[in-house]
Amino acid sequence: MTLPANKRIAESTVRRLSMYLRYMESLDEVGQQTASSDELAQLCGTTPAQVRKDLSFFGSFGKRGLGYPVHELTERLRDILGLGHAWQVVIVGAGKIGSALAEYRGFRQRGFQVVGVYDKNPKKIGRAWGDATVRDIDSLAEDVVAHHVDIAVIAIPADDAQEVVDRIVLAGIRAILSFAPTSLHVPPHIAVKTVNMAMELEGLSFALTNRVE
Amino acid sequence: MTLPANKRIAESTVRRLSMYLRYMESLDEVGQQTASSDELAQLCGTTPAQVRKDLSFFGSFGKRGLGYPVHELTERLRDILGLGHAWQVVIVGAGKIGSALAEYRGFRQRGFQVVGVYDKNPKKIGRAWGDATVRDIDSLAEDVVAHHVDIAVIAIPADDAQEVVDRIVLAGIRAILSFAPTSLHVPPHIAVKTVNMAMELEGLSFALTNRVE
DNA sequence: ATAAGTTTGTGAAGAATTTCACAAGCCTTC
């Protein structure tokens, strides 16, 4: 497996690892044998020192004078990120966002298996969504237990989010990706990521307003 | 306006300001008069010291012994974030993600006016999307110039993204919100935010894999 | 008015992250 000693790895580092993987994959497809930290940095918009430091947390994958072996590093990055595992995912909320997500190819491609879609609207229950059928959100918790679901994607209104999260946390979910524009309260052992459109837009608005000319 | 002296404001601070705004708005709706840094911190999942420090970059809005005046701080946060302005937004890519975005109410609510949706697929051109009609992506650059578009939301495949970005940058776009899973190269005066689903999922996968028990 | 109880604003300390800079190692060429 990976060998991260016992250091805590920064979230920023993990995000970059994900980016390195993406570009290493594309170099691998093209048949490129090696890539230097400088090349990878340019592709990813970071610095060579940053690339080397990030990778060094997990081992020495490169050869001095030559760079990193593309194919091998690709596999190592997949290992490090835990992408060998077939994670079980449920999508909560069969609205527009849930819909876009359910059809998102990236899930399958990267080993995330969408095993269920849930909604509380009776009109939506029973409809086919991708490979799954929309089920009643009241059966979510028991399904999480029964199918050992690892990750829940939350695509419901902010007001409903915390209640649903509480229920699936009790049911044993281990990670949550939320699109609800609210901060979620969970026990410390649960991994949570939040994607917040409004926050991103407001970040741009701020940049446009407080531009340093 | 805002008075950020000449310090650079950290991106993490701006993200929190956006969160503070959201919760202040909801407190304001409920009619609450004041809120302490401690209350706001608990709502947002941060610390009181962090709240005070963040706000202090822009002025002194609170009263000692009492807290922050909810309604006033709400307005100040809107000012700081530049939300008084009616930003002109185009959405590039009329696929699933573009669709979910076009119907996203948060845009209008926060002063982002979607003035156009673009795609290169002839089958999609001409269809009505929300208030807008899908137009040919070849007319994007001239429309950006003509309508002084501020922000472009990029919801097209990674392979096409850089080319489109290059064109709208030339046309004078000032900010970009990208959903394409690739790093975009732009001049330094252009603000860019990237939302990358795969990166978030892989961050969760990493957390699940390298869990510190 | 005074005292007791809160809460802000902010320098300073501490922690975390990024960048620097260079020895060490590998490849290629002569």
Added chain:
DNA sequence: GAAGGCTTGTGAAATTCTTCACAAACTTAT
């Protein structure tokens, strides 16, 4: 096989971000 040219891996320095801790200021109660 020695020399020259690259590139990694990594301590140390620099920078950035967060937390601490406390004086100052305000409110309420008596």
